[in-house]
Amino acid sequence: MSDTNAGPGKVVVNRAMSLDGFIAGPDHAMSWIFEYLDNDAFPDVMPATGAMLVGRGTHEVGKRMVVEDVDDYDGGPVFVLTHRPPAEPERGVTFLSCDLEEAVETARAAAGGKNLEILGADLASQCLRAGLVDEVLVYVIPVLLGDGVRFSTSGLGRIDLEPFENRQSGAVTMLRFRCRRDDPADPTIAP
Structure with missing residues (x-):
């Protein structure tokens, strides 16, 4: 892990996922998530968030979505990593x-x-x-989509995770995992 891991905050991959492993349905549809998950389901997650780093494709999909509570977002600043920044800034x-x-x-x-x-x-x-992630947080939604955007891209390779929490809110199950690292200097991390 690089010095990017310094400080109390963690780098967390956060996503909702269908039971068959999709984070978005066909044509990047994500409205199914909001049928099950709202900001009150796991109220401790958003206050622990200080900023978001988003891929350009996900950002574009998010802009097309209509979310009623968009003005209530308080997860800190939003950063979009892209090879092609837009000519006009976005608020x-x-x-x-x-x-x-x-x-x-x-x-x-x-x-x-x-x-x-x-x-x-x-x-x-x-x-x-790149070994930059400390934790993976997944909201498992009780739906089978059959097709769409997979949880990870092909070629990711094996990433070992250590489960440390699971909770249920209504029909949604939240799973949390630490990313395991092979660090011989740290006896608390199993290979």
Whole structure:
């Protein structure tokens, strides 16, 4: 792990997932999530969030979605990592076109000691592959979508996780995992 892991806040891949492993349905549809999950389901998650780092594709999908409580968002600043920043700025969004580690570092600094949430399958896979993620938080939604955007991109490789919490709120199950690291200097981490 790089010095990106310094400080009290964690880098957290946060996503809702259908039981068959999709984070979005066909055509990137995500409205099914809001049929089951709202901000009150797990009220401790949002206050622990200080900033979000989002992939460009996920950001574009999010802009097309109609969410009633969008003005109530208080997860800190939003950063979008992209190779092609838009010509016109967007209110409340900072576009980054730097490398992955610098983007995580920038967004993490803006989180002010709280967690940095990573959103988007491709961006999350890149962060996991680079060893920049501390925790994976998954909301399992009781629906089978059959097709769509998978939890991770192909080529991710094996990432070992250590479960440390699971909770239920209504029909939704929240699972939390630590990313395991092979660090011979740390006896608390099993290989």
